[in-house]
Amino acid sequence: MARVPVALVRCESYDPEVVHTAVERAFDLLGGAESLLPRKGTCLVKPNLLSPSRPELAITTNPEVVKAVVTEVQKVVESVVVGDGPGRGDTLGAAEASGVASACRDAGVSVIPFDEGTEFRLPEGRLCKEFFLALPVVQAAAVVSVAKMKTHGFMGYTGAVKNLFGCIPGTRKAKYHLRYQEKDEFGLMLLDLLAAVRPAVSVLDAVVAMDGDGPSHGRPRPFGAILASADPVAVDSVALRLAGVDPRVVPYLKAAGDYGVGAVDSGDVEVLGDPPESFNIKDFRMPGGDRHRSLLRFGGAVKKSITARPVVNFSKCTGCAVCQRSCPPQVISMSQKKAVIDDSRCIRCYCCHEMCPSGAIDLRMGPVARVLDRFIDSLSGK
Ligand code: SF4
Ligand code: SF4
The missing domain is CATH 3.30.70.20 (Alpha-Beta Plaits)
Structure with missing residues (x-):
């Protein structure tokens, strides 16, 4: 089987020129935007706009990365919009606070809210056969995910795959937490969501990642990388290996490996660009407190005693x-x-x-x- 290409490009600051050069190189390594995206229709660029947060907190995708990705997409696609469904606040407020709205104005594209949604049937879903997706996601000719690399209290890590959870409008997300309360179930649901959204390209902003108490209160952690691939599972797996973390400790990447969705193992990935060993990432802190839940499937008091x-x-x-x-x-x-x-x-x-x-x-x-x-x-x- 052919190995899945993942572009890995060193990028050590959010200086606009530095980011632009790195993102352009990442796309070029993958064959250029023209080989990844359709020319006609509207392309939705989907950053992580979790909450109205300043960019230096590393909670949201950095605006310079969003702008650079929009610029690449604009080279081939006739229409581009940027949107997300934040967990807290509204899309426009989160975009303004994070600097993404200003970046979009510079690039001449609109930020659109994910207020309206529609049922999307997925008969082939392993666990979830129907999603309520934001209308712009369903209507887009292609989705380009521009995620932020962070730790995550529930899933351990959030990046290219978990970024897609924002495609479910606002309060509707709660329904999925209620229905899929176990980590492995939630992880499998995310894989079904990946099959529903099918991003054409997944870019990961790991210039400054977040470790520790993520995804909102962790430590902004200089990481120095932009990653990109047509396979978001491969992007996340490469990023975690750079951090010295086994991708399979993350429930949705373990499920991806078990079900053969995307490239989890290093032997299935071809890293293009800068060699992984040239990134000297030490002491990347994963979130504490919940390592046993995926190991032991008990309910009630036992479960409570082994989880944070x-x-x-x-x-x-x-x-x-x-x-x-x-x-x-x-x-x-x-x-x-x-x-x-x-x-x-x-x-x-x-x-x-x-x-x-x-x-x-x-x-x-x-x-x-x-x-x-x-x-x-x-x-x-x-
Ligand atoms: S715990 Fe946090 S979110 Fe809840 S009321 Fe207090 S400050 Fe607000
Ligand atoms: S961790 Fe418990 S208290 Fe907090 S949101 Fe979930 S169910 Fe509610």
């Missing part, structure tokens, strides 16, 4: 109630202008942690999880 628990830090909580609105099973209430979580009904999806604008929700491991952590580390010789 969301805990409100009252000194940081401003009482904004964003977490209450974001909680899929609605188990957060407000008391004396502070968030209160009913742990007995919490499904451990960590949407509250992801959406809290103040970083006031910690993910805390209990004693059983900590002992298990040490046991796993001892098995792996750490």
Whole structure:
């Protein structure tokens, strides 16, 4: 089987010229935009606009990367729009705060909201046979994903594949968290979503990634890379190997490997451009606190004892109630202008942690999880 090409290009700053050169080179390594995209119709460029956040926080795709990708797409496609469905706030607000709206004005393209959606049937779906997708996603002649490389409390990592979850409009995302509460189920759902959206190209902004307590409160982590491929699974797998992380610890990449979706293993990928060994990425911190859930499938109290628990830090909580609105099973209430979580009904999806604008929700491991952590580390010789 032919190996899947992944462009890996060193890019160590968000200087517009540096980013433009790196993104152009990434597309050239893949044969140019003309070999990847249709000429007719509208191309949707889909960045990660998770929330209204400043670009230096590394929560959203950097505006210079979005602009450079739009420029490449404009070389061949007659019409280009940029859109996403944020988890918090609205598309235009997130685009303004992140600098993406300004970048789009410079490039002469519109930012469009993902407010309206439609049912999309996927009979071949392994787990999910129908999605509610944003209309611009369904109507696009091609989707170009421009993701941000980050850690993620629930999935461990978010990049090219997980970026597609934003194709589900706003509050509709909660339904998928409620329906697919286990990590492996949610990961398999993301693979079905990938089959529904089928991005033509996936670009990953890993110039400055986020590690640690991602996807909203982690450490901006200089990583120095732009990656691109027609296969988002291959993009994520290469990025994680650069970080020294086995891609199969991420549920949707494990599922991709198990089901033969995309290229997960290094032998199935051909890295073009800068050699992976020239990227000296050390101490990339994955999120803590939830390593056992994919290993042990228990319910109830056992599951609760081996997974991290969301805990409100009252000194940081401003009482904004964003977490209450974001909680899929609605188990957060407000008391004396502070968030209160009913742990007995919490499904451990960590949407509250992801959406809290103040970083006031910690993910805390209990004693059983900590002992298990040490046991796993001892098995792996750490
Ligand atoms: S925990 Fe965060 S999101 Fe929830 S009310 Fe407090 S500040 Fe707002
Ligand atoms: S409290 Fe947080 S982790 Fe628990 S179900 Fe609600 S959003 Fe998910």
